[in-house]
Amino acid sequence: MRKTTTKITLLVIGLLLLDQVVKFLVKTNMTLDQSITVFPDWFFIRFIENKGAAFGTEIGGQYGKLILSLFRIAAVIVLSWYVRRLIVKKAPTGVVIGFVLILVGALGNIVDSAFYGLIFSESTYTSAAVLFPSGGGYAGFLHGKVVDMLYFPLFSGTYPSWFPWVGGNHFTFFSPIFNIADSYITVGVFYLILFQRKYFN
Numbered sequence: 001m002r003k004t005t006t007k008i009t010l011l012v013i014g015l016l017l018l019d020q021v022v023k024f025l026v027k028t029n030m031t032l033d034q035s036i037t038v039f040p041d042w043f044f045i046r047f048i049e050n051k052g053a054a055f056g057t058e059i060g061g062q063y064g065k066l067i068l069s070l071f072r073i074a075a076v077i078v079l080s081w082y083v084r085r086l087i088v089k090k091a092p093t094g095v096v097i098g099f100v101l102i103l104v105g106a107l108g109n110i111v112d113s114a115f116y117g118l119i120f121s122e123s124t125y126t127s128a129a130v131l132f133p134s135g136g137g138y139a140g141f142l143h144g145k146v147v148d149m150l151y152f153p154l155f156s157g158t159y160p161s162w163f164p165w166v167g168g169n170h171f172t173f174f175s176p177i178f179n180i181a182d183s184y185i186t187v188g189v190f191y192l193i194l195f196q197r198k199y200f201n
Contacts, residue, residue, distance in 0.1 A: 004087050008096065012104050019108040019180040023147040024131075027116070032125045035151070043152055048177050049123060049145035069113045069142040072106050079103040095196050101188030108181030109146050117144030148177045 026047050030036075035046040051065050083103060086096050117139025120129040139145070153175060 001087060004096075005084075008083065008087065008100060011097075011100060012107075015101070015104040015184060016108055016111075019104070019184070020111060022149070022180055023112065026149045027120060027123060027129045027147050028131055029128055030149075031128055032123050042154055045149050046151040046177055047123070048148050050148060051145055065113070066142055069110065072110045072113065076103060076106050076110060079106065092196070092199055095192070095199050098188045098192040098196055101184045101191070105181040105183075105185030105188065108179070108184065112146040113144050114142050115144060116147070117141070120144075146179065148179045148182075150179060150183070151177045 026045070030045075030047040032047060032049065035044050037044055079099060079102060083096060083099050086099065116137075118137040118141060119132055120137055121133035121135070122138040123129045137144075158169065
């Protein structure tokens with residue numbers, strides 16, 4: 001069990017580092033809403049920040065932000081306990097990995113919320129953020145903004161002119177901008193639903 005626990009711990013650290021390194025690079029090298037084309041028409045690195053939940057969605061006000069941050073912390077505590085329990089029960093590796101992805105995703109966004117406001121200056125549309133600015137960070141503990149940058153505007157186009165109500169308007173099939181931590185959660189949830197249902201039965 002100790003060997004499995006060590007492997008899982010290293011996996012958590014590796015995934016979390018990947019998420020945070022990418023966020024640090026984006027935060028300190030890009031201005032708000034700056035976009036870098038990776039593959040024309042369907043994959044861009046576009047820097048935005050959000051005060052709320054995954055995929056750029058927001059929960060109203062400072063109290064909403066605080067409640068969300070506390071909820072994430074509680075979720076990480078519960079998930080950590082449950083992953084440990086799965087290891088003790090010698091659950092299938094796939095089940096453990098699925099929950100680890102969800103755990104690391106939640107943890108990655110907690111780091112942003114908890115510490116980015118303390119260690120970074122404000123990102124603006126004209127200047128990138130500075131790490132450990134002399135005047136202090138832009139927000140207090142648990143009130144930092146989550147860094148998002150992955151943008152896949154799949155199937156972008158214009159509705160036909162005859163289309164009811166929205167004819168001629170532009171559309172994008174998938175418009176949210178998200179981060180690597182969000183993708184961990186999404187992959188983990190779908191993986192458990194699609195491939196590990198037998199275990200929960």
